[in-house]
Amino acid sequence: MDREEQRRQKKKERVERRRHEIEARTRSKSVRKTLTILIIVGIIAGLGYLVYTAATNSPGIGPLNSAHYHVDWAMYINGKPQVINVSKYQLRSEYVHLEGGTSTIHMHATNVPLGYFIDTIGMKIAPTSLTVDGVTYSNEGDKKLRMFVNGKENSDFGKYVPKGLDKILIVYGNDTDAQIQEYIKTIPDLAKSFDQPQPAPAVGR
Numbered sequence: 001m002d003r004e005e006q007r008r009q010k011k012k013e014r015v016e017r018r019r020h021e022i023e024a025r026t027r028s029k030s031v032r033k034t035l036t037i038l039i040i041v042g043i044i045a046g047l048g049y050l051v052y053t054a055a056t057n058s059p060g061i062g063p064l065n066s067a068h069y070h071v072d073w074a075m076y077i078n079g080k081p082q083v084i085n086v087s088k089y090q091l092r093s094e095y096v097h098l099e100g101g102t103s104t105i106h107m108h109a110t111n112v113p114l115g116y117f118i119d120t121i122g123m124k125i126a127p128t129s130l131t132v133d134g135v136t137y138s139n140e141g142d143k144k145l146r147m148f149v150n151g152k153e154n155s156d157f158g159k160y161v162p163k164g165l166d167k168i169l170i171v172y173g174n175d176t177d178a179q180i181q182e183y184i185k186t187i188p189d190l191a192k193s194f195d196q197p198q199p200a201p202a203v204g205r
Contacts, residue, residue, distance in 0.1 A: 060111035061113075062111055064109055065108055069163075069164035070104050070195055072167050072189060074103070076173065077173065084103045085102050092121050092122075095112055095116070102188065104190045105117060105162065105191075113160065113161050114158055114159075115157065124136075126158065127157050128145060147169065148171070149168050165195065
């Protein structure tokens with residue numbers, strides 16, 4: 001092999017080495033990018049789990065079946081009663097839910113805030129707004145969100161932790177005090193019946 005041929009061969013080898021180095025660097029970058037994406041996804045998933053855990057267990061929601069009591073409630077928007085004893089709102093959470101085709105709230109854990117229950121049925125409540133079926137009703141002009149517990153106005157809204165046999169009214173609009181008193185009278189009175197000891201099943205002879 002003459003010198004010219006040797007030079008061409010060495011040049012070819014150098015080009016080949018460079019190509020391999022570039023490919024290796026490209027693969028390394030691709031691997032690092034993939035690992036970065038996986039790490040980010042893992043972090044997001046971890047944060048999501050922490051948020052879920054916080055929502056269901058912290059700072060005070062007790063474990064499942066740490067309580068069993070019932071609460072009656074009603075909701076009015078612009079003077080119209082909201083139908084809440086329908087299937088789409090039933091049995092949406094193990095911790096707190098509606099069941100049996102009624103609007104009575106069944107509490108199955110301690111320290112469950114009202115806002116958590118309302119979230120589970122696809123609604124949202126805040127101190128100045130209420131979202132139902134994707135429509136948000138915010139305080140404006142003479143219309144505002146109000147909440148009454150056992151006939152008394154309560155400003156805790158979503159933070160309020162219902163107690164056994166509470167009667168809760170959530171109202172949005174410009175209703176007068178007299179109208180609100182009439183709404184309170186329409187709150188179902190079923191919680192007491194759910195809280196009564198159930199008769200034992202008959203034993204066959």
